[in-house]
Amino acid sequence: MKQLGWTVLAVILAAMPWIAGEYYINLASQIFIAAIFAASLNLLVGYGGLPSLGHASWLGLAAYISAWMSLKLGLGHWLTAPVALLGTTLIACAFGWISLRATGLGFLMITLALSQVLWGTAYRWVSVTDGDNGLRGLTRPAPFGISLDGATSFYYFALAVTVVAIVLMAMFVASPFGAALRGTRDQPRRMGALGHAVWTVRWITFVYSGFWGAVSGLLFVYYNKYIHPASLSITGSAEALLGVIAGGSGTLAGPIVGAAIIMLLKNYVSAYIERWNMLMGFVFVLIVIFMPEGVVPGTRRLFLRMKRWKSG
Amino acid sequence: MQYWIIQTLNSLALGGLLFLLAAGFSLIFGLMRIANLTHGSLYMLGAYVGVTVLKFVPNLWLAALIGGAVIAVFGGLIERFILRALAGNALGQVLVTLGISFIVADFCLIVWGGDPIPVQTPLALRLPLRVGGVAFPTYRLVVLGIAVVTAIALYLLMERTRIGAMIRAGVDDMQMARAVGIPVSKLFTTVFCLGAGLAGAGGIIGGPIMSAYPGLDADMLPLALIVVMLGGVGSLLGAFVGSFLIGAIYTFGTALLPDLAYVILFLPMIVVIAFRPRGLFGRQTV
Numbered sequence: 154m155k156q157l158g159w160t161v162l163a164v165i166l167a168a169m170p171w172i173a174g175e176y177y178i179n180l181a182s183q184i185f186i187a188a189i190f191a192a193s194l195n196l197l198v199g200y201g202g203l204p205s206l207g208h209a210s211w212l213g214l215a216a217y218i219s220a221w222m223s224l225k226l227g228l229g230h231w232l233t234a235p236v237a238l239l240g241t242t243l244i245a246c247a248f249g250w251i252s253l254r255a256t257g258l259g260f261l262m263i264t265l266a267l268s269q270v271l272w273g274t275a276y277r278w279v280s281v282t283d284g285d286n287g288l289r290g291l292t293r294p295a296p297f298g299i300s301l302d303g304a305t306s307f308y309y310f311a312l313a314v315t316v317v318a319i320v321l322m323a324m325f326v327a328s329p330f331g332a333a334l335r336g337t338r339d340q341p342r343r344m345g346a347l348g349h350a351v352w353t354v355r356w357i358t359f360v361y362s363g364f365w366g367a368v369s370g371l372l373f374v375y376y377n378k379y380i381h382p383a384s385l386s387i388t389g390s391a392e393a394l395l396g397v398i399a400g401g402s403g404t405l406a407g408p409i410v411g412a413a414i415i416m417l418l419k420n421y422v423s424a425y426i427e428r429w430n431m432l433m434g435f436v437f438v439l440i441v442i443f444m445p446e447g448v449v450p451g452t453r454r455l456f457l458r459m460k461r462w463k464s465g
Numbered sequence: 466m467q468y469w470i471i472q473t474l475n476s477l478a479l480g481g482l483l484f485l486l487a488a489g490f491s492l493i494f495g496l497m498r499i500a501n502l503t504h505g506s507l508y509m510l511g512a513y514v515g516v517t518v519l520k521f522v523p524n525l526w527l528a529a530l531i532g533g534a535v536i537a538v539f540g541g542l543i544e545r546f547i548l549r550a551l552a553g554n555a556l557g558q559v560l561v562t563l564g565i566s567f568i569v570a571d572f573c574l575i576v577w578g579g580d581p582i583p584v585q586t587p588l589a590l591r592l593p594l595r596v597g598g599v600a601f602p603t604y605r606l607v608v609l610g611i612a613v614v615t616a617i618a619l620y621l622l623m624e625r626t627r628i629g630a631m632i633r634a635g636v637d638d639m640q641m642a643r644a645v646g647i648p649v650s651k652l653f654t655t656v657f658c659l660g661a662g663l664a665g666a667g668g669i670i671g672g673p674i675m676s677a678y679p680g681l682d683a684d685m686l687p688l689a690l691i692v693v694m695l696g697g698v699g700s701l702l703g704a705f706v707g708s709f710l711i712g713a714i715y716t717f718g719t720a721l722l723p724d725l726a727y728v729i730l731f732l733p734m735i736v737v738i739a740f741r742p743r744g745l746f747g748r749q750t751v
Contacts, residue, residue: 251734254738254742257555258494262500263738265502270728270730272683274728277726277727278725280724387683395560430571431568431571434567434569442561
């Protein structure tokens with residue numbers, strides 16, 4: 154049954170460009186990017202119990218580094234991509250060192266303050282970031298000589314990256330290290346007493362999560378060929394966090410489903426009304442009050458209850 | 466000389482406004498363990514409400530009082546009907562305040578539009594004060610004065626009154642405070658209203674300096690966060706010192722290195738968090 158589900162999903166994803174029009178293919182690519190972004194945040198929020206409200210930093214930083222290097226230094230993608238990933242990860246090392254001085258709400262406030270600093274800098278450091286105009290005129294890379302300018306080729310590229318990212322994150326969570334991480338979430342003092350380096354476990358997770366955030370940032374800037382300070386704003390971080398919570402934090406599928414829901418809502422609703430921010434605010438309030446555990450665990454519980462009811 | 470005096474006064478005025486914002490944030494966080502992310506929005510909403518009140522009553526101070534009262538009621542409603550329902554769920558409370566801040570921001574955009582709305586400086590305070598050939602911008606001095614008076618009033622409230630003693634007891638040990646019969650529930654609403662009202666009044670008092678514009682909330686909230694982390698959670702003195710420190714760093718940073726002012730803001734925060742995670746005057750770790 155489960156295998157059948159996976160096969161159907163794989164076939165649908167692979168055949169998407171033949172079934173759907175360009176609009177939907179592009180929408181799917183955007184969902185992939187948002188899914189990697191939310192899944193990477195989920196490592197911290199769901200498995201580490203560390204609510205970060207500054208995850209947009211990683212998406213924005215990677216995008217800005219890559220864009221700046223190719224526009225202002227004229228370097229090729231083969232160099233900008235690894236440097237953007239490395240640079241963002243290094244900054245994640247530093248930010249993690251600062252933010253993890255605290256846990257819980259303190260951690261949340263520090264990550265928020267740090268990411269707001271980056272956001273403000275992106276607006277004001279005009280000589281580097283072009284400020285409110287954003288960096289435009291970017292190109293997509295052509296790995297192995299295949300141009301990604303078409304919707305279909307970019308779709309497959311994003312799909313491939315997403316599969317690799319999700320598998321690697323799933324392996325991270327399933328590993329003994331992932332078990333230790335969940336331990337530090339539930340019982341930090343006991344884990345410390347058992348000889349686990351609680352702080353280091355959290356820090357490594359922070360950096361790993363930042364790395365995958367950076368990967369989604371590269372995809373983001375390749376897709377849009379444009380980057381604006383708004384990508385670093387609290388709205389970006391909050392959307393991702395909402396995706397994680399709405400889908401169900403601490404589950405593998407939750408953030409992906411959540412990110413997809415948010416992306417679909419955003420695309421369809423903003424076609425009819427301009428008030429995306431207000432709608433997102435209401436979704437936030439409603440989800441926290443009425444579905445605090447998220448859509449995926451909620452549905453699973455319903456499913457289990459039905460099964461039990463059927464079997465008598 | 467003139468330039469530096471003006472910059473210094475700018476930094477003191479910004480510090481004063483930050484204090485009005487951060488004092489409430491710090492008290493709410495210290496007492497209720499709620500990181501109230503609507504605080505920046507309450508400041509902005511205060512500024513906009515003040516703008517509207519000014520159309521009917523041409524007096525800035527009256528507008529600040531009315532605006533502050535409106536925002537205090539609004540804050541009290543949020544606390545009673547939304548945050549109360551999520552008691553004990555710290556992450557849920559933060560997310561709800563974040564959601565409300567998006568709603569408020571969009572609401573302001575709908576009602577007051579996207580263009581910045583300037584606020585007139587009261588007529589009597591428009592001329593600079595001249596002492597020995599140097600001109601001091603009067604309004605900034607007045608803002609500084611308001612902040613200092615508010616700080617003293619809050620200090621007296623906290624240290625010399627029964628309510629203040631109850632709030633301090635709640636900050637230090639909530640369960641014990643409950644056990645000895647302190648009406649913690651009423652205290653929560655009172656402190657939330659007070660904090661929200663201060664932020665709202667700050668928004669309109671800051672109007673002649675900053676005007677009211679979309680994004681004011683996102684500009685002020687991180688400053689308040691940094692102030693509270695610097696000064697220490699739940700500490701009035703910490704909020705006071707932190708506000709003027711950040712006001713100075715931000716103003717002089719913007720004047721000297723406009724590109725990197727935001728990065729400079731960071732530095733004191735890193736130093737304090739690295740060596741003293743509870744903040745300069747904090748009694749509890751964040």
